[in-house]
Amino acid sequence: MNIPNSTKQRVVIIGGGFAGITLAKQLNRQNLQVVLIDKHNYHTFQPLLYQVATGGLEAGSIAYPLRKVIQGFPDFYFRLTTVKEIDTQNQKIISEIGDLHYDYLVIATGSKTNYFGNKEIERNAMSMKTIPQSLNIRSLILENFEQAVLSNDTSERNALMNFVLVGAGPTGVELAGALAEMKRAILQKDYPDLDIQKMQIHLIQSGDRVLNTMSEKSSAASEAFLKSLGVNVWKNMRVQSYDGRTVTTNVGTQFETATVIWTAGVQGACPVGLPASSLVSQVNRIRVNAFNQVLGFDNIFAIGDIASMETPDFPQGHPMMAQPAMQQGALLGKNLPKILQGKTPEPFVYNDKGSMATIGRNLAVVDLPKYHFNGFFAWVVWMLVHLFSLIGFKNKAVVFMNWVYNYIRFDREGRLIVRPFKKKSFSTFTTDEV
Amino acid sequence: MNIPNSTKQRVVIIGGGFAGITLAKQLNRQNLQVVLIDKHNYHTFQPLLYQVATGGLEAGSIAYPLRKVIQGFPDFYFRLTTVKEIDTQNQKIISEIGDLHYDYLVIATGSKTNYFGNKEIERNAMSMKTIPQSLNIRSLILENFEQAVLSNDTSERNALMNFVLVGAGPTGVELAGALAEMKRAILQKDYPDLDIQKMQIHLIQSGDRVLNTMSEKSSAASEAFLKSLGVNVWKNMRVQSYDGRTVTTNVGTQFETATVIWTAGVQGACPVGLPASSLVSQVNRIRVNAFNQVLGFDNIFAIGDIASMETPDFPQGHPMMAQPAMQQGALLGKNLPKILQGKTPEPFVYNDKGSMATIGRNLAVVDLPKYHFNGFFAWVVWMLVHLFSLIGFKNKAVVFMNWVYNYIRFDREGRLIVRPFKKKSFSTFTTDEV
CATH class of the missing domain: 3.50.50.60 (FAD/NAD(P)-binding domain)
Known part of the structure; x- marks a missing residue:
């Protein structure tokens, strides 16, 4: 090396x-x-991957060159x-x-x-742990709508506009909220020839509440926020299989969908x-x-x-x-x-500063160690914490500007299919007019 | 459809x-x-592709969703x-x-x-007409340096740090200048274990001046600017072949390089x-x-x-x-x-507002119909014209902020290999330690 x-x-x-x-x-x-x-040759700010996936931010805004992190450090080396x-x-x-x-x-x-050993789901579902994966999800969402426009088969069109998110941790919840806001603010305007009301967002959770690592108050608030945005929240339900078209669950409910995003385990x-x-x-x-x-x-x-x-x-x-x-x-x-130096090291003690999640515009939940709150103020806190946690002045400034713009204009201009994502299994669909 | x-x-x-x-x-x-x-589902602002290729701007800053262009237009349809x-x-x-x-x-x-029918060059050289192509160039530049760090073979290392740009129109000139500034401001700091002085940028032009569609004054000024930045300008030279390692020319000069960027024809x-x-x-x-x-x-x-x-x-x-x-x-x-409506259409008359090119920091050339100038003021004019030509307020704002940041900090933070570019022919290199 x-x-x-x-x-x-x-x-x-x-x-x-x-x-x-x-x-x-x-x-x-x-x-x-x-x-x-x-x-990778960059650090990824993972908490904002979902905004890259939904076109709210560019990938470069949440990435930072690793060689720059160690620039000027004597006897430091980076290897890709x-x-x-x-x-x-x-x-x-x-x-x-x-x-x-x-x-x-x-x-x-x-x-x-973590797909818990289910190879079929691993093959057919999308994952969102890296920037390339987020960009794949972005491309897939947009390609689905482009394909839906061309379809005269109602069940196919609905499956293309159906999004199933498995796992209601912070990633699943934030992604569901962002998709719901895309539906409301952008997709109806971008696709006037589609009935966007047919678009459905399903969030499936095996446990009995969303954000189950947070307080009960925050779980209840975030579920209410999700429902107010039109997300279908399914609790006590486990996904058993997904063949690229049909999701089956342990309670018998099935979903026809071209897109499963798996955030149910790491x-x-x-x-x-x-x-x-x-x-x-x-x-x-x-x-x-x-x-x-x-x-x-x-x-x-x-x-x-x-x-x-x-x-x-x-x-x-x-x-x-x-x-x-x-x-x-x-x-x-x-x-x-x-x-x-042969000195005694210090044991680790976790200083839990709390946790938070954002569901959408003015909607977030924050758990501080002794105080839980939600709504507009929580949303402002969420933004400030994430903004200041980003590495690099330029990334902070660009993200801030994008957020201000997106907020004022109800827009997300990153709806770009730069690298098309080739779906592996949805091609089994027969389209009457392709 | x-x-x-x-x-x-x-x-x-x-x-x-x-x-x-x-x-x-x-x-x-x-x-x-x-x-x-x-x-593509987006409009590309091609004049700034070279800044995407050299990490100065993110792709999303110079792209604009086509569906947004026609949003709200009755009986308009977009098809990808x-x-x-x-x-x-x-x-x-x-x-x-x-x-x-x-x-x-x-x-x-x-x-x-336009490769003028030379299939070998087409196979081995990079082109820069689209956003994916620009991102491929960005990845390749950075991958070359990551590979150079690992090489103990001097000729291989030099070939990896050698950049040959064919064609000295605006794209070739602007890219050469941007590479020279990367060398000066970033690469030496990012790769302390490489001798970046060995990095060479060759700009090859078949005619007898660079920017040959502009005034002689602008050609001379831009050539002087390029040389001041350390670019090797070769005039009256034609590239005949490139096998992925060696560039041969009609005057016998050869270049060993892992990277040829072809901007010599459209x-x-x-x-x-x-x-x-x-x-x-x-x-x-x-x-x-x-x-x-x-x-x-x-x-x-x-x-x-x-x-x-x-x-x-x-x-x-x-x-x-x-x-x-x-x-x-x-x-x-x-x-x-x-x-x-059966009325008489109006014939086209071209209103030539002039042309311009930027070579680097404070260095640009501008030809107005009656007046040619260069240097700092030309560079300011170049920036303002490009800024106002970008579509969309957000893109203008983000590009402006990036430029201010890059100018003040002598930096380009987009040096990210998001999608690695697999080189087709440089793998014929034998690396002693891979």
Whole structure:
């Protein structure tokens, strides 16, 4: 991988998400050689992916070049590649562009979609964890409407205008709300030759409330907000199969749809090579101690979504969200130099600042540790928090301007099919006039 | 294509470029049924494609949804497809999504890259006429540097950092300048482990001056600007071949490079079906009379780059630029209703407002009909003209903000490889450490 040998200890960080870049910034000028590896050359601000998917923001507004994050940091290196395996025996990682020895390894590879082993759904549904995936969803939504315009078959046309979102966590809820607002403000004007009232948005949740990691008050408010926007909320329902046309569920209800977006589960995106004893098998996360050290290894750490630190308050690990990731990255940034100097590291204590979700225009829910609120003020708080969390002044400014414009004009100009998404299974449809 | 029958006359416009959308806007509420067809669902502001390719702007900032252009226009339809053939006998077009009868047909399909029959160059070189092509160039530039970092072979590394631009028209000149500024302001900081001074930008021109459609004064100034930025300008040189690694020229000079960007020629992007007598064979443009009527047809028109209107001042047709396209679109928008009412249409007279090109920061050249100037003031004029020509308030605002940011910070944050571009031929390189 062409990293020069150094007398300094080499820290290899896999992943430039919230955890990885927070750590990298802390390690600047700590007398370490640092190699940051990612499969993309940019950091993704994942909480706003749904706005890219629905045309409200451009991809570049929520991405930030990773080389710029470490610009000017002495003895820092970035490598664009996918790590295939960790060879703990020989203290090296094995990647598409070669092997690399590490003195300390930090796994910050985040999470990926969990289809719970259902290969058919994986093949036919859309996922939204990366920018290319969000752009695929954007293209698919628009291609569906372009195809619906051409169809004289009512059931086909309805299936093309039917959107099924599985999983009512923040991503599913926010995407459902954004789709409902597209329907209301844009699609009727863009497609005067379609009856957009036929467009349906179904949000399916296996549990008995939406946003089930938030307060009951916020769940109830967000469900009411979703319904006010025309979203069909289905609770206590599990999706069993999707063949590219028909969704079947455990309660017998079926949906005919060209689009299923799966946000019902995440799992750790873990490179192979760690012993099974270091992993939590079902969710593929890595067991770490209070210093984010991987169980069984002194010099391997895991931070962020991929790390499962079991504590009395969080017996299944911390929530897979930006806040714990950034806090773990920041702490490890302080602990690593201490460990190198033989000093005692500090254990991780999660500072839960709360959580929030936005459903639409003036509609959001916020849970602070001691106070829950929703509506317009929550929506303003949501915007400010997300705006200030974005990396880079330009991204903040461009996102802010887009939001102001979209708000005033009820518009989203990013409805562009730049790279068409070829659907794999919907082509089984027979169209009478193509 | 699911266009309802109407008692009104049907005008089919193929192409949503400058000519097509200017015409479409004029035809609103003219008691016509209008069908606008394009292979993309957005209008592209082509003059700024080079800034997308070099990471200065996001694609969405120079694109505008075509459905929004005609939003609210009664009896207007947009269809996303590629027209394969025109059947003049039966007055219909044949497209990927079906056939469509026309009463009046307007061909506004613009231009595409002209490789003058050299298939090898076409296969190995990059073209920059569309947004996806610009994004491919952006990805390739960045992938080259990521690959160069990994290489220990000096000749390979140099070839990866070597950029050959063929054709010194506005596109080639502007791209060369932008690459030179990337080298100076960004790449050295982003790739501290590369010797960026080894990066070379070659601009090759067959004629004896750059920007040969502009004044001699502007040619000389832009060449001086390019040289001041470190661009190697080669005049009176023709590229003969490029196998993916080596460029050969008619004067014996060779260039080893992973990247050739071909801006040396354009040709009409004409659907098949018109008789050969209606075409100018070498450049594939359509012969039109002073009313943009295609020779031999009363009800078929061609406007913009695709149209070749031979006049005493322009014996080979008007320049293939935005200005004549918009003026022809506007005039046809007035003439079509006149023709329908049996009135006499107005002949086209080109109002040459001048031309301009920007080379870099504070460096541009402007030719007004009677006055030529360059430098800082020309650069300000260039920016204002392009800013006000962009469609849509949001695009104007976002582009302006990006420019201010890029200017103040000497930065371009769009250096993102969102969709990797797989090079076809550079894989023949042997890399010792991959």
